[in-house]
Amino acid sequence: MTNSNSERPSEFELIAELFAPLATSPGAFGLTDDVALLVPPAGHEVVLKADAVVEGVHFRAEDPADRVAKKALRVNLSDLAAKGAEALGYLLTLNLPDRMSMTWLADFVRGLSEDQKVYGISLFGGDTTSTPGPLSIAISAIGTIPTGTLTRRSGAKPGDLVFVSGTIGDAAAGLAVLKGGHPGLPELEKEMLVQRYQLPEPRLALGQALRGVASASLDVSDGLIGDLGHIADVSKVRIAIDALRIPRSDALKAAGDTQKYIVLAATSGDDYEIAFTAPASKREQVLDTASRTSTRVTEIGRVMQGAGVMLLGAKGEEIPVARGGYQHF
Amino acid sequence: MTNSNSERPSEFELIAELFAPLATSPGAFGLTDDVALLVPPAGHEVVLKADAVVEGVHFRAEDPADRVAKKALRVNLSDLAAKGAEALGYLLTLNLPDRMSMTWLADFVRGLSEDQKVYGISLFGGDTTSTPGPLSIAISAIGTIPTGTLTRRSGAKPGDLVFVSGTIGDAAAGLAVLKGGHPGLPELEKEMLVQRYQLPEPRLALGQALRGVASASLDVSDGLIGDLGHIADVSKVRIAIDALRIPRSDALKAAGDTQKYIVLAATSGDDYEIAFTAPASKREQVLDTASRTSTRVTEIGRVMQGAGVMLLGAKGEEIPVARGGYQHF
Numbered sequence: 001m002t003n004s005n006s007e008r009p010s011e012f013e014l015i016a017e018l019f020a021p022l023a024t025s026p027g028a029f030g031l032t033d034d035v036a037l038l039v040p041p042a043g044h045e046v047v048l049k050a051d052a053v054v055e056g057v058h059f060r061a062e063d064p065a066d067r068v069a070k071k072a073l074r075v076n077l078s079d080l081a082a083k084g085a086e087a088l089g090y091l092l093t094l095n096l097p098d099r100m101s102m103t104w105l106a107d108f109v110r111g112l113s114e115d116q117k118v119y120g121i122s123l124f125g126g127d128t129t130s131t132p133g134p135l136s137i138a139i140s141a142i143g144t145i146p147t148g149t150l151t152r153r154s155g156a157k158p159g160d161l162v163f164v165s166g167t168i169g170d171a172a173a174g175l176a177v178l179k180g181g182h183p184g185l186p187e188l189e190k191e192m193l194v195q196r197y198q199l200p201e202p203r204l205a206l207g208q209a210l211r212g213v214a215s216a217s218l219d220v221s222d223g224l225i226g227d228l229g230h231i232a233d234v235s236k237v238r239i240a241i242d243a244l245r246i247p248r249s250d251a252l253k254a255a256g257d258t259q260k261y262i263v264l265a266a267t268s269g270d271d272y273e274i275a276f277t278a279p280a281s282k283r284e285q286v287l288d289t290a291s292r293t294s295t296r297v298t299e300i301g302r303v304m305q306g307a308g309v310m311l312l313g314a315k316g317e318e319i320p321v322a323r324g325g326y327q328h329f
Numbered sequence: 330m331t332n333s334n335s336e337r338p339s340e341f342e343l344i345a346e347l348f349a350p351l352a353t354s355p356g357a358f359g360l361t362d363d364v365a366l367l368v369p370p371a372g373h374e375v376v377l378k379a380d381a382v383v384e385g386v387h388f389r390a391e392d393p394a395d396r397v398a399k400k401a402l403r404v405n406l407s408d409l410a411a412k413g414a415e416a417l418g419y420l421l422t423l424n425l426p427d428r429m430s431m432t433w434l435a436d437f438v439r440g441l442s443e444d445q446k447v448y449g450i451s452l453f454g455g456d457t458t459s460t461p462g463p464l465s466i467a468i469s470a471i472g473t474i475p476t477g478t479l480t481r482r483s484g485a486k487p488g489d490l491v492f493v494s495g496t497i498g499d500a501a502a503g504l505a506v507l508k509g510g511h512p513g514l515p516e517l518e519k520e521m522l523v524q525r526y527q528l529p530e531p532r533l534a535l536g537q538a539l540r541g542v543a544s545a546s547l548d549v550s551d552g553l554i555g556d557l558g559h560i561a562d563v564s565k566v567r568i569a570i571d572a573l574r575i576p577r578s579d580a581l582k583a584a585g586d587t588q589k590y591i592v593l594a595a596t597s598g599d600d601y602e603i604a605f606t607a608p609a610s611k612r613e614q615v616l617d618t619a620s621r622t623s624t625r626v627t628e629i630g631r632v633m634q635g636a637g638v639m640l641l642g643a644k645g646e647e648i649p650v651a652r653g654g655y656q657h658f
Contacts, residue, residue, distance in 0.1 A: 047365070053458075140469035
């Protein structure tokens with residue numbers, strides 16, 4: 001918004017009236033300059049992440065504007081969380097169809113403003129462009145981390161345990177509910193699942209507390225099994241997950257509680273939880289960390305020599321899973 | 330590309346084969362982690378800028394893929410240049426229509442790779458998503474600057490002189506040529522103007538040399554007069570520009586040399602030159618800076634008390650100009 005080639009005549013009004021109050025950091029210059037300035041605290045490195053959400057792909061056109069804004073922001077903060085970083089702010093690029101109203105934009109900005117307070121972050125600049133295509137929101141999140149403490153994907157070792165935060169599979173079931181699925185579920189369970197789809201919760205406190213405890217971690221966005229495959233690949237290890245230990249919410253269990261549903265939960269996306277490994281000697285430390293940050297953490301498997309990810313059933317048998325990609329409920 | 334919700338099945342191949350070689354900085358982890366790490370040199374601040382280009386708005390669907398890539402990158406580097414920053418790298422978010430071929434993508438990546446070498450920068454991560462809409466490229470550029478030396482928009486003072494780099498109006502005339510305009514121009518002039526539209530030249534060396542010399546500066550992207558209006562607004566001054574001193578290329582003059590064409594040049598966009606002010610006492614220093622960085626710099630006006638921007642004709646009469654927005658040749 002500090003500078004743009006947009007042809008929307010009202011853009012400068014948008015800047016002044018809507019987005020400028022989001023530039024709460026002095027280095028954002030109230031969005032009145034070409035760039036923003038960021039001064040990392042002494043002894044810290046800068047952590048960067050860019051992720052976009054597109055209408056019809058990552059959210060639905062009828063989703064509330066404030067929730068769309070929060071989801072766009074939170075999927076990026078979730079990556080900072082998984083690495084142990086602290087969030088500082090973000091850059092925002094909006095591709096805006098002409099049909100979006102000022103009311104929609106005001107709700108969108110309200111959503112951003114509310115989350116800025118929750119996470120203590122500032123808008124650092126951006127760009128708004130009109131598009132004949134769908135609404136698209138690209139965010140670059142900026143965080144900081146004490147030098148040398150980033151939790152990589154590459155540190156998992158044979159003998160390590162595998163953990164995951166929160167519950168898995170809710171978001172995909174929430175999307176199914178929005179599409180008319182699970183008609184028999186009580187309204188409260190439906191809304192809980194929908195909220196998990198629309199409002200992921202970046203686990204920033206947990207991720208920071210896991211610095212030096214976790215040996216490898218990432219955020220679960222494309223499905224638990226597929227994402228753990230990235231840790232397996234980069235760490236050059238094999239990961240075995242016990243299907244029955246994968247944490248599922250009561251609402252999800254009410255939607256379906258057979259092995260089929262567990263596999264769907266483990267392979268569907270949009271969870272935005274942290275999956276991580278830690279040495280077996282640090283199990284107590286992990287559980288203590290979970291307790292101190294009031295975050296549910298569940299031990300779900302172990303790291304071995306080899307390659308790839310195995311999902312194991314009740315009797316230790318391997319459950320076949322198509323790796324990667326979205327699965328839908 | 331480090332993480333994505335994309336449903337394109339070939340995305341992980343794209344990452345590995347095409348984009349990973351662009352992650353030349355160690356902190357980009359070869360795009361194998363959730364985030365990138367950036368370590369600013371001691372005594373430096375981080376400079377951030379996000380700008381998107383959209384097919385049909387900022388470039389044409391038939392523009393060569395390598396030039397589209399370079400333009401997307403350079404419009405961001407141009408902002409860093411105008412502030413005196415050094416470029417370090419960028420985050421890239423691609424909204425990719427299904428019709429884009431692997432050949433197109435390979436050319437796109439080649440364009441980025443060539444410019445990374447020219448500007449000494451690295452890809453730090455990003456995201457690729459399929460879209461039913463037009464191709465859209467959002468870039469967040471990351472630079473650094475010695476602490477406290479950023480050239481703001483807000484420092485212009487009455488009595489200062491106004492300068493601009495390069496020539497003005499070429500890009501808009503180049504776009505007109507691409508649309509079939511100026512049929513009588515020789516091919517060499519046509520290609521020169523088209524190149525100015527497709528391949529802006531961020532004036533990084535000039536911008537860095539102007540630290541502490543320029544009192545205010547910005548990059549000219551929406552039209553010289555409109556953009557100088559931002560300096561006038563933020564610096565709370567009035568700016569007077571002599572129309573006849575606005576630097577125009579021989580190719581542009583060949584396309585039209587009346588006052589009408591000068592006004593078009595001064596109000597059309599996509600120049601990506603640096604417009605700046607400096608105290609009259611520093612005129613020699615400015616010209617020396619231009620010479621040392623082999624960059625054409627032209628004195629075009631002066632700063633006064635008041636508000637807004639005036640364009641003055643040969644006899645000092647004010648030429649009426651509709652401020653802001655694109656004008657087309």
